[in-house]
Amino acid sequence: MVSASFSTEDKAIGYVAEFCIVCRTLRPFDIISHVPTTHIAFICVDKGKVTHTAVCDGCGMEIDVDSSNYITTLDMYDPPMDKLIATTFPNVEEVYADRLAVEDKLVNGLPLSDRERLELIQEPFDAFGSVFQSTAEYRRADGPVILSGVMAFAAPLMIILFALAKVEEYDTVRRIFIPLASAVGVLGFVLFVCFATTAKMRWIRKHVLPLVYRSLAPLNPSRIEIREALQSFIAAGTKIANKLDPDTVFNGIQAERMRPRL
Numbered sequence: 001m002v003s004a005s006f007s008t009e010d011k012a013i014g015y016v017a018e019f020c021i022v023c024r025t026l027r028p029f030d031i032i033s034h035v036p037t038t039h040i041a042f043i044c045v046d047k048g049k050v051t052h053t054a055v056c057d058g059c060g061m062e063i064d065v066d067s068s069n070y071i072t073t074l075d076m077y078d079p080p081m082d083k084l085i086a087t088t089f090p091n092v093e094e095v096y097a098d099r100l101a102v103e104d105k106l107v108n109g110l111p112l113s114d115r116e117r118l119e120l121i122q123e124p125f126d127a128f129g130s131v132f133q134s135t136a137e138y139r140r141a142d143g144p145v146i147l148s149g150v151m152a153f154a155a156p157l158m159i160i161l162f163a164l165a166k167v168e169e170y171d172t173v174r175r176i177f178i179p180l181a182s183a184v185g186v187l188g189f190v191l192f193v194c195f196a197t198t199a200k201m202r203w204i205r206k207h208v209l210p211l212v213y214r215s216l217a218p219l220n221p222s223r224i225e226i227r228e229a230l231q232s233f234i235a236a237g238t239k240i241a242n243k244l245d246p247d248t249v250f251n252g253i254q255a256e257r258m259r260p261r262l
């Protein structure tokens, strides 16, 4: 039987200069190309439209980018920013002039307008909106999902095979090992369902919220401002935002503010 498989080929192709909303400045971003491919019998028969993302060298935030915004990419380790700007995105400071002016005010302790402050507080939630909305992360099995899956589906079989191989009396197998295997399987399945349905939130807590906290730390938003930002995020249709507790976000930002800067 000939089988078809679909995957994406990801390849790092070099650095560009780009603005990072988490680092709040211009940073080197590593451009990654993504090529959807179709294989039949292990032979590549089709390649889809190439897309690009960029990963910030400073914080690890990943954004979708249009590669035509950049003249080229620079393939060197730890590229100096002035060289990177001149080579890849010479007018980046012009493109982000308004934004860099707001960041200047923030760094120098100058007052922001209500609108500027509101937009800055809302920004990381909007920037990560596609991640919050995406269903792809549901399919990403993390440690708890894998372990509970093994407990649900492999452990019972291993217990029974072990008993059949090592225990001579079948009655003992029937009375002790089969109920034990069933109990382990049922418990494993319950845990598997729990962990699988909470996998996305776990992923968001681990990979997304730390970046949101880092981005918002310089603004030191109040609990009310965070509540309002989350409410507008929910109003925009991001259902998973319902599961974000404003107090948890507030405490996360305060903890980030206390963290020593390297």
Ligand SMILES: [Zn+2]
Binding pocket: 020, 021, 022, 023, 024, 027, 056, 057, 058, 059, 060, 061
């Ligand atoms: Zn960054």
